[in-house]
Amino acid sequence: MKSTSKLAILSMIALILFGSCAFFMRNLMFGGVVATYEEAALDHSKYSEKWISYEAIACLGAYCEETETYSFVPTGHSYYYLMWMADGSIMPMSVSKKADREYLDKLTDATYDYIDGKTRMIEMEPRTFTGTVKIQDSEVNSYYTGALDEMQIYESDGWVIRTVLLDCTSSRTGYILLCGGLVLLPAFGIVFTVITAQKEKRKKMNPEDEYLPR
Secondary structure, eight states, X not given: OOHHHHHHHHHHHHHHHHHHHHHHTHHHHHOOEXXXXXXXXXXXXXXXXXXXXXXXXXXXXXXXXXXXXXXTEEEEEEEEEEEEOTTSOXXXXXXXXXXXXXXXXXXXXXXXXXXXXXXXXXXXXXXXEEEEEEEOOHHHHHHHHHHHHHTTOOGGGTOOBOOEEEEOSOOHHHHHHHHHHHHXXXXXXXHHHHHHHHHHHHHHHOXXXXXXXX
């Protein structure tokens, strides 16, 4: 098979991949917030790949840090926090942005000041986070349950412990850039295919050019 034919096939495959990516991620790229965490946690599969909001009012601290790598090169970090909800239940949430971590760390301090009786209320403005809901993987979940054990937070004592994670590590811009990167692949492939085809056509019309010094 000629190189031009191979490139054309690869370009078509890349276009199909882009179309599939754009179709399945359309809600994440173009959709708005469809539910609150309280609603989505009841049936997280129904809200998969959709934006979910949550208003943070109290935090009991971080319980896990995860480093994402590509070929042993760190590409990002995820930080997991125990969120104390308005209804008294506990939920897991992950963030990656520095500003989000700084807010949650300060909210943690303000929450414990309230718990220890230093303040009459949590003296920080609530903040709304946006992310997607999913089940934590087994390793992260073990840190979650371990942190709850250490804090002696048990369902047998009346606590409601939620296991659905609100993942706030991704953004709409990130998904758009991802799909945008995919569309560049076939674009470059098509351009390169056209240029290569033109060169091969010239060679056939002028075979003596093959022996000329370059």
